[in-house]
Amino acid sequence: MTIGLQTGRGRRFVSFTAVVGTSLLIAACGGGDDEDAGTAGAQSATDTPTAEADTQGSEGDGGGAEASEQVLRMAWGAEPPSLDPGLATDTTSSNVLFNIMDPLVKLDENLEPQPSLAESFEQNGTTVTYKLRTDGRWSNGDPVTAKDFEYSWKRTLDPALGADYSYQLYGIKGAEEYNTCEKACEKLKDAVAVKAVDDTTLQVELTSAQPWFLAQSAHHSFLAVHQPTVEKFKEKWTEPANIVTNGAFKLTEWEHEASITLEKNDQWRDAANVKLTRVEGKIIVDGTTRVAAFEAGEVDALDGGGLPPADIPRLKETPEYENYPALGTYMYEFNTKNIPDVNQRKAMSMAIDRRTIIDKIAQADQIPATSMSPQGIPGFDEIKQDYIKENADIDAAKELMAQAKNPKTEINLVLNNSPGHKEIATAIQSMWQPLGIKVSIKQQEWAQFLEFIGPPADPSVDVNRYGWIGDFPDAINFLELWTCKGGNNHSGYCDPAYDALVKQAKNTADEAERFALYKQMEEMLFSEEKGAFPVMPIYWYTYVNLERETIKDTFEINLLDQFDLTKVVVKEG
Numbered sequence: 001m002t003i004g005l006q007t008g009r010g011r012r013f014v015s016f017t018a019v020v021g022t023s024l025l026i027a028a029c030g031g032g033d034d035e036d037a038g039t040a041g042a043q044s045a046t047d048t049p050t051a052e053a054d055t056q057g058s059e060g061d062g063g064g065a066e067a068s069e070q071v072l073r074m075a076w077g078a079e080p081p082s083l084d085p086g087l088a089t090d091t092t093s094s095n096v097l098f099n100i101m102d103p104l105v106k107l108d109e110n111l112e113p114q115p116s117l118a119e120s121f122e123q124n125g126t127t128v129t130y131k132l133r134t135d136g137r138w139s140n141g142d143p144v145t146a147k148d149f150e151y152s153w154k155r156t157l158d159p160a161l162g163a164d165y166s167y168q169l170y171g172i173k174g175a176e177e178y179n180t181c182e183k184a185c186e187k188l189k190d191a192v193a194v195k196a197v198d199d200t201t202l203q204v205e206l207t208s209a210q211p212w213f214l215a216q217s218a219h220h221s222f223l224a225v226h227q228p229t230v231e232k233f234k235e236k237w238t239e240p241a242n243i244v245t246n247g248a249f250k251l252t253e254w255e256h257e258a259s260i261t262l263e264k265n266d267q268w269r270d271a272a273n274v275k276l277t278r279v280e281g282k283i284i285v286d287g288t289t290r291v292a293a294f295e296a297g298e299v300d301a302l303d304g305g306g307l308p309p310a311d312i313p314r315l316k317e318t319p320e321y322e323n324y325p326a327l328g329t330y331m332y333e334f335n336t337k338n339i340p341d342v343n344q345r346k347a348m349s350m351a352i353d354r355r356t357i358i359d360k361i362a363q364a365d366q367i368p369a370t371s372m373s374p375q376g377i378p379g380f381d382e383i384k385q386d387y388i389k390e391n392a393d394i395d396a397a398k399e400l401m402a403q404a405k406n407p408k409t410e411i412n413l414v415l416n417n418s419p420g421h422k423e424i425a426t427a428i429q430s431m432w433q434p435l436g437i438k439v440s441i442k443q444q445e446w447a448q449f450l451e452f453i454g455p456p457a458d459p460s461v462d463v464n465r466y467g468w469i470g471d472f473p474d475a476i477n478f479l480e481l482w483t484c485k486g487g488n489n490h491s492g493y494c495d496p497a498y499d500a501l502v503k504q505a506k507n508t509a510d511e512a513e514r515f516a517l518y519k520q521m522e523e524m525l526f527s528e529e530k531g532a533f534p535v536m537p538i539y540w541y542t543y544v545n546l547e548r549e550t551i552k553d554t555f556e557i558n559l560l561d562q563f564d565l566t567k568v569v570v571k572e573g
Contacts, residue, residue, distance in 0.1 A: 066275065067570040072551065073298065074281045075290050077305025077418060078446040079257045083238040085223035086156035086163045089488070090446070091469065091561050094220045095303060099262060099279075099565045100245040102269075104130050104149065104202075105218040111473045111559060113214040117144065117246070118202075126209050128217075132200040135269040138226050138246050146196035148224040153194050154178075155230070156221055159185060164487035165221040167480070168471065171213055171506070173205045180485070208507040216472040248274050248566045258283055262565070275569045285445070287419025291315070291546070300548040300570075304557045306419045307544050312363040319549055323365060326541035327559040328469035329374050329478065330366070332413075332428070333535045335457045335464075336492045344407045345533040347400035348463075351431050353392035354538055361423050364544045369537035371522050373475040376540075376559070379515035383475055387526040388537060394434050401435045408462065411439045415465035416449040424538075425465065453490040464490060469541065469561045476505055476514075479521045482534055493534030498524050549573075 080093040085101065088094055104118040115121065118130040136144030153172070156163045157179045170176040173193035181188045193205035206213060216222075225237075226244040233242040240254050248268045253261035262279040265271060282299060284290045287308035293299050304324070307315060315321045334345050354368040367375055368390035373383050401407060413429070415421040422443060429439040444452060452458045453466070468488075471477050480486060480502050484494035498521060505517040525531055547555050554569045 065572050067550065067572050069277075070275045070570050071278045071280060072276055072565070072568055072570060073300045074279055075284045075293055075299040075302045076260055076281045077283075077290065077303055078285055079283055080260070081447045081450060083243070083251070085152070085220050085225060086161055086165070088220055089164050089450070092303065092305070092446075095561075095563060096251070096260060096262075097220045097223060098562055099247060099249045100243075100251050101220075101223045101247045102136060102144070103218055103220075103223055104132070105214060106564075107215060107218045107558065107560070107562075109556075109558065111215060113218060121214060123209075123214055126206040128204040128206065128213060130202040130204075130217075132202065133269065134200060136246060137267055137269070138244050139250055139265060139267070140226070140229075140244050141267075142226070142244075143199070144224065144246050145199040146202040147199070148227065149202050149222075150194050150196045151227050152224045153222065154189055154192055155225070157192060158189070163221070165219075167485075167487050168216065168219055168221045171206050171208070171210050171216070173207050209509045210506065211509065211511075212472050212474040212476070215474075216477075219471045249276075249279065270566070274566045276565055279565060285417060287311075290419070294320070294546045300551055301555055302546050304543045304545050304561055304563065307364075307546070308419045309361050309363050309423050312544065315544075315546065318546075320546045320552070322543075322545045322547055322552070322557075324543040324545070324557050325376065325559060326469065326543050326561065327374055327376055327473065328467060328541040328561070329369055329372060329537050330467050330539050330541055331369070331372075331465075331535050331537045333453070333464050333466050333491045334533070335461050335490070336532075336534055337457075338459070338462045339408050339411075341404040341407060342531075342533055343400045344404040345536075346528075346531065347397040347404070347435055348432060348437070349388065349533055349536040350393050350397040350400065351435055352428055352536060352538065353431060354388075354390045356392075357424055357427055358539055361427055362420060362539065364542050366539040366542050369539050372478050372481075372525060372535070372537055373518065373522065374470070374478070374540040377470070377475045377478070378473060379475065379511065379518065382512070382515040383518040383522060385519070385522040385526055387523075387528055387531060392431060397435060407436075409437050411437055411462045412442055412460055413439050413463045413465075414442045414444065414449065414452055414461045416446050417443045418446070421465050455487070455490050456492065457490050461490075466490065466535075467541070471560070473559075475518045476502070479505075479518060482525065489534075491534035493532055495524065495532065498532075 076092055078092045080096055081090060082088045082093055083096055085097055088097060102117040104116060105113045106116040108114050117133055117136050119133045120131045122129050132146055138144060153169055155161060157166050157169055157175050159179060159181060166179045174191040178188040178192050195203050197203050229244040230237045236242055240251050243251055248265055249262040250265045252263045260281040264274055264277045284293055290302055291307060291311055339345055358366045370388045371385045413425055415425055425441045432439055452461055453464045468478060481488050482493050483499045483502050501517055501521050505514050508514040543557055550571045550573050551568055554567055557563045
């Protein structure tokens, strides 16, 4: 998932390898490793834990009893570009959506799929069946049915919608064919293998026995929308006066670029276990202003969108500081049309001193990225490549730059205006100077930035900052970004041989064989001899945040940068 804020999402940073690696290996296995065993991942909602909290509290939980006023004041780090599940691509939009909509499946703290609006689910080979609860309700009182999901998933695939995340559903038979069709699309729409068997049964046929699909279906692009509302209000359906949702909270106010207010949905199926009655959210993009608002007592929590690097050493010493491990990669992307020579791209990557950036600038205990697939991903030890070094090699970079044909020496570097990006860009600007490269840094607000980087990228963009947090715990989610028609491939890189490996991996159920294919993809991207270097991984994320002690032990951000407000309880200060 694209991230718009400083350095990602996640939870307490203890031992990243020990904690994250183990939990993700568990999550990736689903119901078992045996692909021929028939049923995998069958789950029931009967034992799903609730958000109910003790009223007495404990040491370090903010002081004890629940506060009489259950209101959370939050700083959102960006204006959500879209609250349409079919169009949202960033973390801010996603986190709002997950708290106003009810997914079929939620991921637990180990990123294992658990029942939510689906009371149970089952995967048998290539067939996935979700059994919906009967008490799901839209905020206007309509029941939530399997037909809502069939409509919504096919809507996201509709070529007319132009959804960047439509490829999330390509694991479904007929999905890619419909999404890429140019004529006779209605027949192809009918052939998409997602079907409401009845009001409570949704059945899906996959192109292959994808072990990650159940976890993937927890992604926001799989959320349902209310068809009558969408069709009545069209592009205005997400405005507070129009929107109809089915989650624990309702969107009651949205003053664009200024604030977002959520209120508890008393008619939600599990409202009795939701403590918060209101979430008052200010949209504060500037990192220094976000910290100032927190320290002035104006907000109780930031949304995991990062902190100004200069403030981190001081904030680390405060009890409100949190650092969470993340499943994500911070990177710079090339516009390969503007910088076509691979020697120059390799040289520019080689000149970046990742360790210095982490220790002197970002300062949030990130990990130098030596591959696209982040540490903690299932199969990491088998997939990982070491072509990318954490320290710069300027001499080797100069040699490669000398071999480049018609090198581009005046570079426009585009980034969004969230904490830390400018400081990192300024450091990289100086690291590229020995290569004879002059860099102009252009900072943009989030929505404009997304428009500029495409795909396709605006011709003025030579290099752009980017970040990717996993949508589900499998390396395919990171590596498929660079396919020719990838909705988030801003680089313009296109290699049919690479696409063929991605397709082969998606049809390979055996983990060891699939990890070997992932290793080949990493080699095609970053090997010294044949790597294309469409992108420069810089570090693997951690998420740093500020949280008031009154909510600190119940406000949680997971490895995929998601937080669940149904679990938050405000304690007396």
